[in-house]
Amino acid sequence: MEFAVSMTCNGCVNSVKKSLQGVEGVKSVQVNLDTDQVIVESSLPSSKVQSLIESTGKRAVLQGYGNNATQSLGAAVAQMEFGQRGIRGIIRLVQTNQSTCVVDGTVDGLPAGKHKLYVHECGDISAGCNSCGDVFGLTESKKEKPLGEIGNIEADRDGRSQFRLTNTDLKVWDIIGRSMVIHQGQDDTPKPYMPQIYNRLVCGIIARSAGLFQNTKKICACDGVTLWDERDKPVAGPGRKSKI
Known part of the structure; x- marks a missing residue:
């Protein structure tokens, strides 16, 4: 970085x-x-x-943000500012190679505890986070993990979550213009996958950004x-x- x-x-x-x-x-x-x-x-x-x-x-x-040894293949940023009042933050993504996407973020104002981070299909925030569509890559059968499922993040008692996750399914160039959404609570429900039912706390449009240098x-x-x-x-x- x-x-x-x-x-x-x-x-x-x-x-x-x-x-x-x-x-x-x-x-x-x-x-x-x-x-x-x-x-x-x-x-x-x-x-x-x-x-x-x-x-x-x-x-x-x-x-x-990227790899000092090699030029990153793409970088993006989502400014998380739409949704429940008082929740704000920045999430960055960088494609370090063909198979690895690094997701790095800081979000404030969250309820304490674990929450789920997803990429959603649409970059439409006209109705807040409810207009972002389903989770990206959610199959019709809902029996397989969707491409847009990034993982769990955890907020401390002050509401701050700082995280750095890696994902082998996402490609930065496939998600520019879509949205990043944090859903309240950890997703431990039985399958099929139905992440669209969880409370959407905050969201932001994923935009192209600068990589290293x-x-x-x-x-x-x-x-x-x-x-x-x-x-x-x-x-x-x-x-x-x-x-x-």
């Missing part, structure tokens, strides 16, 4: 390196003072890596907002920053 970090001297570089040194799940760290760039190879959710970097007092923005200046070129302005936008619920 690639972060832009506000650094001014070699002392800043050393502080950033020290904040990540010896942390379980962090495999390597590269810091470039000239470009304010920090590349971290890690199995941790990006929000946790960002929090470690910002423990130094430096602001950090996730600019790209593809977003050097701005979060979004269309609105001209600098990454530091975007970093400070409160989109993740009351009292939270977006952690974009």
